[in-house]
Amino acid sequence: MPGVKDIAYYAVHPTQLRSIIQWKVWHNPVHERDESKESASLKRCFHFLAQTSRSFVAVILELHPDILVSVAIFYLVLRGLDTIEDDMTIPLAKKEPILRDFHNIIEQDGWTFTENGPNEKDRQLCVEFNVVIEEYKKLKPAHQAIIKDITKRMGNGMADYVKNAEFGINDNGVNTVKDYEKYCHYVAGLVGEGCTRLFVEEGKANPALLKRTELHESMGQFLQQVNIIRDIKEDFDDKRRFWPKEIWSKHVDNFEDLFKPENKAKALACSSEMILTALRRADDCLFYLAGIKEQSVFNFCAIPQSMAIATLDACFQNYDIFKRNVKITKGDACQLMLESTQNLQLVCDVFKRYTRKIHKKNNPHDPNFLQISIACGKTEQFIESIFPSQKPPVDEKKNPVNAEEAARLKKEAEETKWETIYMVSAVIGTILFISGIMLVVAWFAGARFDIALSQAKEQLGQLFGSGGSINASAPLDTKPSTDHSEL
Amino acid sequence: MAAAKAPVPSLGHVLVVGGCGFLGSHIVSLIAKRHPQTRISVLDLRTTANRHASPTVSYHDGDITDLHALEALFAQLRPDAIIHTASPHFHLPPAVHDKVNVEGTKNLLAAAQETGVKAFVYTSSASVILGPETELVNANEDWPMVTGAAQPEHYTSTKAYAETAVLAANRTPASFLTCAIRPAGIFGEGDVQLLPPMLSAFRKGQTKYQVGANDNLFDFTHVENVAYGHLLAVQALLYSHKMLPTVPLDTERVDGEAFFITNGQPVYFWDFARAVWHEAGDRRPLSAVWKLDRDFAMGVGAILENLFWVLGRTPNITRKQVRYSTLSKYHDISKAKRRLGYAPLVQLDEGVRRGVRWQLENEAKAAQKKDQ
Secondary structure, eight states: OOOHHHHHHHHHOHHHHHHHHHHHHHOOOSSOOOGGGOOHHHHHHHHHHHHHOTTTHHHHHTSOHHHHHHHHHHHHHHHHHHHHHHOTTSOHHHHHHHHHHHHHHTTSTTOOOOOSOTTOTTHHHHHTHHHHHHHHTTSOHHHHHHHHHHHHHHHHHHHHHHHHHHTTTTTTSOOSHHHHHHHHIIIIIHHHHHHHHHHHHTTSBOTHHHHOHHHHHHHHHHHHHHHHHHTHHHHHHTTOOOSOHHHHTTTOSSGGGGGSGGGHHHHHHHHHHHHHHHHTTHHHHHHHHTTBOSHHHHHHHHHHHHHHHHHHHHHTTOGGGGTSOOOOOHHHHHHHHHHHSSOHHHHHHHHHHHHHHHHHHOOTTSTTHHHHHHHHHHHHHHHHHHSOSSOOOOOTTOOOSSHHHHHHHHHHHHHHHHHHHHHHHHHHHHHHHHHHHHHHHHHHTTOOHHHHHHHHHHHHHHHHTOOHHHHHHHHHHHHHHHHHHTO | OHHHHSOOSOOOEEEEETTTSHHHHHHHHHHHHHSTTOEEEEEESOOSSSOOOOTTEEEEEOOTTOHHHHHHHHHHHOOSEEEEOOOOOTTSOHHHHIIIIIIIHHHHHHHHHHTTOOEEEEEOOGGGGOOSSOOEEEEOTTSOOOOGGGOSOHHHHHHHHHHHHHHHTTTSSTTOEEEEEEEOSEESTTOSSSHHHHHHHHHTTGGGEEESOSOOEEOOEEHHHHHHHHHHHHHHHHHHHHHTTOOOOTTTOOTTEEEEEOOSOOEEHHHHHHHHHHHHTOOOOGGGOEEEOHHHHHHHHHHHHHHHHHHTOOOSSOHHHHHHHTOOEEEOOHHIIIIIOOOOSSOHHHHHHHHHHHHHHHHHHHHHHHHO
């Protein structure tokens, strides 16, 4: 139920409330899953999906039936892997072999894992992991192969990371930007690759996306990096550090100094650099979306990306990220979902809107000021390249190609002007000449122009009803002139 | 084209016309640096300024509007390639532009065609496609030139006529190859048109203003990148010359073509200005900047222009400045990337740092000289 605070908020932000209502009332899923045909184990899987993923469950459930179950199982397998990796109560000696062998474990009927600590939130998924395995085995062999391959690579990547952390190689954190991107690759970039392969396998995406590996990599990197930026405070409180030392050490000596109020400017500059690193991926994400062929898949991919760029804007030049978890409002989220479930052009509009919001807050005295401006410009330029706002103008006026032609055109224009003048004067001259002859002939024939003139004057006077003197003389002049007119 | 992209030790004998100017001198330095075995000759009206110390560079005084003198010089030098950067200052009277840009270029072409020059690269301008009403949003080489009556800047028309003449001369004779480079918003060390006015605006305290919403993206190009574009063009033409009589595919050819060269990093107009000002020492926070509406600024500009016209001076705010600072003007340079193998050598922020530092040092030196 909405609290008093929410009611007050939406009372002064009616457009946000409108977005929420619009989304709730008008959004129809592209595809709806048919629960009646599902087995008990699949139902249990969807139950876990809803429990473990707050942000993805809605978009997964609306996916096309060809890939719905595969994506859901893929998600749960990775979630299981992640739950084991995250659990600090499991000793390395036990954890490492499981992570490295997880791609085989998902093929062992009835495998479950009960050794997670009691506080692990997704513990129950591992306890009942047999249902996931059961459903995995029902998937198309091609889908199984994709999930298995990604699981193998992610498991090994996680094992390496955990091992490094354990041996203090990276003092419980990430050192270089390269390490940071490597970490994001294992936890998100690989997911991008796996999903892309599933989509292409089912003809839901352009196969060219598999050749442009940097595009699906950017999809994962962008989401993961935005999460890492937003969760800085939460991760810090949990004693985890994902911001690479290579970046923060340019601004402060010790990581925890970022959270000291006296270092506010430095912390903001550091967060700007993190945001810049993510922002450079924005154009790749739009490029990727251009390769999606099916609406439900498009929505599945586009919604998280729109949310990510909006979150980036919310975090940019916002010191609150060092104090609490900064979120976009529910109204904005609904608005973004409305705009991300239609077509690429609207998603591009979203990106352009938030790019400009970010650019407007860009601080000229930030060390990365111009770099951020360049990254924003790059996104805008990319959008222009797929949806040009201008076409090359057609050379209708035939611009001259050299000085001679320019001179000739000028001369021609001048000649045309004089031709017009000559023509008009000839016409006027002819009219005047003929009128003159007629007047002379009329005069010889005895025409009384004096009478015609005074009559004309008087009629004009009557017409405008002014000049008493003309009115007074009128009766006298009327007779002769009427006689004449009968001539 | 891959072979043409690898830097070669020598470009043969290159004649840089206007090689003592802002861009020309950077071209001379970059050839000396990247192709050290190249013989470089410089032709300029006066060759006292911006001289390169290397013994591989020789200097020749001369006027490109004098055809006979040119022919004599070319017969003596017999260069393999010409890079023609000479152009009068934008603010000079129209007749000068006609004479130097159009006639001078034609003279150079004639002299080059007679003396067996292989490659001719002309420095055009990105503005040749900019009309009085249009904006350039991601514009590429498909856009038509705006010249003659439609072009309010006579300078720009003459640059366009010269470019057309250069491209029309391509492959006449068959061994004479030409192309044009269209740079946008050149700035850097030694620049007199872009950074100095921005720095003087900072000193006058004008950094507290901004005209328009600052959503207009603008191409600024560091001079070394423009120089690099010219070098790549010479290299590509010489390569095509070597392949004669084989003509490259239409999608790969460089001869007879024009190329936009920019940093490939369009930024919002005022962001560039603020980056320059920051580098020069400005620390005004963004919150203390007054944003003037574009139309309002246009009105003020019109009034001031008329008032100052009576006084015979130019005001601090003119309609032209308002238009330029609120105009979108950026290019799609994929053609240069694809066919020339171009990518900027100097990134925009690095370029701003280098350019502004040079300007400040130069001013300090000038001030010292005055004191002495």
